Amino acid sequence: MSSLKTASLKIATLIIIAVIIIAGIAVYVMISRPPAPTGITLRVISRHPYEILNEAREEFLQSEAADKYGITWVRWLPVDPGEWVDVIRTSAEKPGQEVDVAWGGGPTLFDFLAGEGLLAPLTSDAISAVEVEIPDEISGAPLKRVDEEGHLIWIAAAISSFGFTVNLGYLEDRGLPVPDEWTDLASEQYAITLPSPSVAVADSTKSTSNTRMYEIILQNYGWIDGWKIITLMGANSRVYDKSGLVRDAVIRGDVGAGITIDFYGYTAQLENPDLCMYVIPKDGSIVNGDPIALLSSSAHPEAAQAFIAWVLSAEGQKIWLDPLINRLPSNPKVFETPEGANRPDLKQAYEKTLQSMVIEFSDEVASSYEYAMMWFYHATIARAHDALQNAWSKLALAKLNGEITDEHFQELVNELTDPTMLSFDDPNIGPSTFTEEYAISISDLIRTDVNYRNEMVGLWIQAAEERYADVLQSLQALIGG
Secondary structure, three states: HHHHHHHHHHHHHHHHHHHHHHHHHHHHHHOHHHHHHEEEEEEEEEOOOOOHHHHHHHHHHHOOOHHHHOOEEEEEEEEOHHHHHHHHHHHHOOOOOOOOOEEOOOOHHHHHHHHHHHHEEOOHHHHHHOOOOOOOOOEEEOEEEEEEOEEEEEEEEEEEEEEEEEEEHHHHOOOOOOOOOOOHHOOOOOOOOOOOOOEEOOOOOHHHHHHHHHHHHHHOHHHHHHHHHHHHHHEEEHHHHHHHHHHHHHHHOOOOOOEEHHHHHHHHHOOOOOOOEEEOOOOOOOOEEEEEEEOOOEEEEHHHHHHHHHOOOOOOOHHHHOOOOEOOOOEEEHHHHHHHOOOOOHHHHHHHHHHHOOOOOOOOHHHHHHHHHHHHHHHHHHHHHHHHHHHHHHHHHHHOOOOOOHHHHHHHHHHOOOEEEEHEEOOOOOHHHHHHHHHHHHHHHHHOOOHHHHHHHHHHHHHHHHHHHHHHHHHHHOOOO
């Protein structure tokens, strides 16, 4: 009987403990999550990192605009760019889940949204008042886009250049030159430390900023020579899944150089001023306006436009001045504020960007092949990386040691990198090579048909690995190894 009582007491005790634990978890969840909003919640799809988004939300919710329009919360949707269209369209069919604003991701992505009919005209008085403070273009890059009817559909909230961040200590320790052109990062000089890479890049399917840099190289150097640079740069590199990891690798000194958007470089300079430096390549970059826009799916268009107007105002642009963010503003009036006066370094970077060497760049051309380019890069460089790097390191070493002639070196580099020399069987077309025309013809299908995309990625990986093995075999035949 006593044992029965003891067992009952144990069970009762366990039940009490379980109840206490469950109650504690419930209380923790209630105090740790944001309070349920009683007013408007704006939903914003974005490519910005959380250090930007969270500061923007904190500052905006204290603004007069938030109070006037009853906006009590801003929910961020950090979605990969390839999923934006589906997410936005699906949200429009779910009351209470509609996405209101798109913010950050580059003009090509926003022009694509416009082509899909997902951007709504910016018509509010608040936007009209602040829009005049923002230049129509800067260094040849448009900061505003109007549709065929003349309606304003996006405005740049920030500007960006593209280049690379370098760690001078790493380069000096290894006797590597400080790069100042895209081609430097694709040179055999940067292959001497392999298999320990001295360069860092990001997979184009994971980073809109790195995708833009690959497009800059393609448009500046042409399709074949551009892919040569991109491929050898990838061969010299460690390929990361996020562009922020590229910046961090340079700051830590894991690598000597990484291709980055400008504000990552400025952050590196602030965090490690004696060693890190941001470089705008002298063989050409572009200046981008990074847009913000109202979505056609918005359930709160007036409130959403109030948020957009705040982001574009001198008050909202102060978030770019944070030492953890370091972005260049689209509205130069922010430099007239007390906070702007405290960032002469960022103002100097802004003025330097205006004077940088910019190339002629077409967003339309970039958009025409973007998805095919992204996934071809993913397959032939990111996924076939070990085979690529192995072949390239041995080829570069043979060149540097004088084991092969310049003529043979260039022949094998062409075989390693020329996309028009890579043969594969497209299931819809048959035998194909990755010409610019072919990339344009399949880009939309790559975006919309996951099964086709996966099949092509598999075919490209196989073809690339076979090509890299063939180059290695040809090299060994030349040097007798």
